[in-house]
Amino acid sequence: MSSPDPQVRAARNHTTPAGGRRPVVAVTGAATGVGALLTERLAASEEIKQVVAVDERRGECDAAEWHILDVRDPAIAEKLRGADVVVHLALDLDLGSDAAARTAYNVRGTQTVLTAAAAAGVHRVVLCTSAMVYGALPDNELPLSEDAELRATAEATGVGDLLEIERLARRAPRAHPGLNVTVVRPAILVGGTDTALTRYFESPRLLVVAGSRPVWQFCHVEDLCSALEYAVLEKVDGELAVGCDGWLEQEEVEELSGIRRMELPSAVALGAAARLHRIGLTPSPAGDLAYTMYPWVVSGSRLHDAGWRARWTNEEVLAQLLEEVTGRHTVAGRRLGRKDATAAGAAGATVALLGAAAVVRRARKARRR
Numbered sequence: 001m002s003s004p005d006p007q008v009r010a011a012r013n014h015t016t017p018a019g020g021r022r023p024v025v026a027v028t029g030a031a032t033g034v035g036a037l038l039t040e041r042l043a044a045s046e047e048i049k050q051v052v053a054v055d056e057r058r059g060e061c062d063a064a065e066w067h068i069l070d071v072r073d074p075a076i077a078e079k080l081r082g083a084d085v086v087v088h089l090a091l092d093l094d095l096g097s098d099a100a101a102r103t104a105y106n107v108r109g110t111q112t113v114l115t116a117a118a119a120a121g122v123h124r125v126v127l128c129t130s131a132m133v134y135g136a137l138p139d140n141e142l143p144l145s146e147d148a149e150l151r152a153t154a155e156a157t158g159v160g161d162l163l164e165i166e167r168l169a170r171r172a173p174r175a176h177p178g179l180n181v182t183v184v185r186p187a188i189l190v191g192g193t194d195t196a197l198t199r200y201f202e203s204p205r206l207l208v209v210a211g212s213r214p215v216w217q218f219c220h221v222e223d224l225c226s227a228l229e230y231a232v233l234e235k236v237d238g239e240l241a242v243g244c245d246g247w248l249e250q251e252e253v254e255e256l257s258g259i260r261r262m263e264l265p266s267a268v269a270l271g272a273a274a275r276l277h278r279i280g281l282t283p284s285p286a287g288d289l290a291y292t293m294y295p296w297v298v299s300g301s302r303l304h305d306a307g308w309r310a311r312w313t314n315e316e317v318l319a320q321l322l323e324e325v326t327g328r329h330t331v332a333g334r335r336l337g338r339k340d341a342t343a344a345g346a347a348g349a350t351v352a353l354l355g356a357a358a359v360v361r362r363a364r365k366a367r368r369r
Helices: 006-012 033-043 076-080 099-119 159-175 196-202 221-232 250-257 266-278 286-292 301-305 314-324 338-347 349-354 356-368
Strands: 024-028 050-055 065-068 085-088 124-128 180-186 188-190 206-209 218-220 239-242 261-264
Touching (some): 024 033, 033 050, 033 221, 050 076, 076 099, 085 099, 085 221, 099 124, 099 159, 124 221, 159 180, 188 221, 196 286, 196 314, 206 250, 206 266, 206 286, 218 314, 221 239, 239 301
Parallel strands (some): 024 050, 024 085, 050 065, 180 239, 188 218, 206 261
C-alpha cells in the first residue's frame, strides 16, 4: 500500500495551537441560530477533526454528522461518544414561549447534556448563558470583570433559567470529576436575534427611566462564535464574558439611531410594564426594564488576554440591529401590526404605556360581568 499523500498526512497530524490533537466537537441546537453558525464555522476549520451536530431537525451543514433527537433524551450519551468537546446551544429563550415549559426545556436539557457528556467520556462542555446573569444595577462597575458576583434575579425573561444553568456549570466538575465546564456570557446579542433588548430599538421612542443611567454594549453573533471556538480549542478557560470593546452612552445611542427618547418616572414605567405583562398584553416582564436602565457592561479580559479580539464595534452592531428591525413596530415589548403601529406612532409610546392603567381597569370590569 502506498503511503498517504503528504498533504493528507499533514492534515492528519495537524494539532491545535495548544498542542493537542484536533478535537471532535459536538454542537447541540445546531440547526438554527448561533448553533448553525458555529457548526458551519467549526466544520470549515482545519483545527477541528469532525463536527457532530445534534438537534430536533437536520440543519444545512452537510459537513457535519447529524443526530436528530431532543437534548433531554438520555440517548444523547451514545451520540456524544467519541466527542472531545460539547458546545451546548439548545436553549429556548423565545419571548413567546410558555415560561414553565421554557424552564423545563432549558434546565432539564442542560442537566442531561452535562450528565451524558460525562458518561460518554467528553472532557469539556462549553455552555452559553448571557452577561445578563451579572444583573443590571446602579452600582455595577464599568466594566464588570468575569469574576464579578452574579447578582441578577429571575425577574427578567429567561434569566432565571440562565442562573440555574450557571449553577449546574459550577456543580458539574464536582459531580463528574474530569469534566471541564466553560461558560460563555455574551452582551446584548445581535445578528438574527429577537429579544426584549433588541425589541427596545423597534419602539417609536426609546424609553428612558428618569434617574437611570443606561449604557449599551453589544455582541455580534459572529464574535460570539469566534469566542466559542476559542473555548472549544482550549485557548481560554473559566467563565468568559464576550462583547464589543467599550460601550455606548444613551445619548450616543440616540444620536446614532436617530430615535428620540421618552422619559418617564420610574414608578410609572415599572408599574405600567408590570401591569401590561400581568394581563398578557406584552411578553416582557417589568424585570427586563432594568437592563435598559443600569449598566451591565463586561470587560472580556480573559478572552483578550488569550489573544481574542472582537471584529465588530458597538457602533457597527447597532447599525446592523437598526437595519434588521426596520419596518417592525413594538410598544412595551409587544409587536404591533401595521394598523396598530400607525396609531402608536401618531399617539406616541407614552400614551401606550400610560394607557396601561385604563386597559387594566377595562379588563377587570370585563371579568366582573
